[in-house]
Amino acid sequence: MTDPDRPFAVAPTTLGAPPDRGASSGTPTRINVRALLVEGDRIMLTNVRGQKTFHLPGGPVEAGETVQVSLRRQLDEQADIEVNHVSFVGCVAGTRVERGTAVGELDVIFSVDRSWGAEFGSRLDHLDVISTPLNTLGELQLQPQALRTLIPDWLAHGRPGWQGAPAIR
Numbered sequence: 001m002t003d004p005d006r007p008f009a010v011a012p013t014t015l016g017a018p019p020d021r022g023a024s025s026g027t028p029t030r031i032n033v034r035a036l037l038v039e040g041d042r043i044m045l046t047n048v049r050g051q052k053t054f055h056l057p058g059g060p061v062e063a064g065e066t067v068q069v070s071l072r073r074q075l076d077e078q079a080d081i082e083v084n085h086v087s088f089v090g091c092v093a094g095t096r097v098e099r100g101t102a103v104g105e106l107d108v109i110f111s112v113d114r115s116w117g118a119e120f121g122s123r124l125d126h127l128d129v130i131s132t133p134l135n136t137l138g139e140l141q142l143q144p145q146a147l148r149t150l151i152p153d154w155l156a157h158g159r160p161g162w163q164g165a166p167a168i169r
Contacts, residue, residue, distance in 0.1 A: 029104035033071045034058035035112045036089050036151065037081075042131045043151070045140070046078060049128050053141045056109065057081075057129065067108050075112070079129045085113040089154045090161035092146045107144060111154065 034056035037044040045054040057078050061070040068086070075081040089109040095102055132140070134155075137148055146163030153161050 029106055031061045031067070032059055032105060032107045033061055033067045033074065034107050034109045035071060035075055035081075035083075035086075036109055036154065037112050038134065038155065041134050043134050043137070044079075044129065044131055045142075046127055046129050053143050054130075055143055056107075056147065058107075061108075067110075071110060071112075078127060081112075083112055086110040087113070087158075088160050090150050090163070092144045092150060092163045094144050094146070094164070105144070109147075109150065 035044075035058050036056055044057060046057050047054045058071060058074045059078075061067055065073075071086065072083050075083055087110060089111050091109065092107040093104070095104050097103070134151075137151065142148060144163075150161050150163050153159070
C-alpha cells in the first residue's frame with residue numbers, strides 16, 4: 001500500500017535532456033503521470049474529444065507536486081476515480097515538437113488497483129474516458145506508442161519497464 005504522506009518524487013518544472021540524446025541542456029522536459037487501469041480484459045483510456053489519439057488517464061505533473069499527488073488529482077478531475085493502491089509500471093521517454101520547439105516528455109506510469117467496472121465517466125467537457133478491450137490496443141492511435149510494449153509486458157510479468165525513444169533532431 002502506498003503511504004500518501006511519502007511522495008515518490010517532486011517534479012521540477014524542467015529537466016535537462018540526457019547527454020546521449022544530443023539535445024542541449026536547456027531542453028525542457030514535461031513529466032506526465034499516467035494510470036494503468038485494467039479490469040479483466042478491458043483497459044481505461046482517455047482522449048481529447050474529437051481527436052483520434054488515446055492516452056492512459058493522467059496528465060502533466062505541476063511544478064512542486066509529487067507524482068503521487070498528481071496521479072490522485074488527475075484521476076479525480078478526469079473520471080472521479082479515487083486511488084486506493086498503486087504499483088510502479090515504468091517510464092516512457094520521448095521527444096515531440098510543440099510550436100517549433102523540441103520538448104521532452106517522460107510518462108511515469110502506475111498500475112492503479114481499483115475496481116472501476118462500469119462506474120466511470122469523464123468529469124471534463126473536453127475529455128472522453130472509455131473502456132476498450134486490451135486486444136484492441138494495436139488498432140488505436142495510442143500515445144506514447146511505446147505503451148503497446150510496456151503494457152503487455154507489465155501484465156504478463158509484473159516487472160517495471162523503461163521505454164525510450166530517439167530524440168527528434
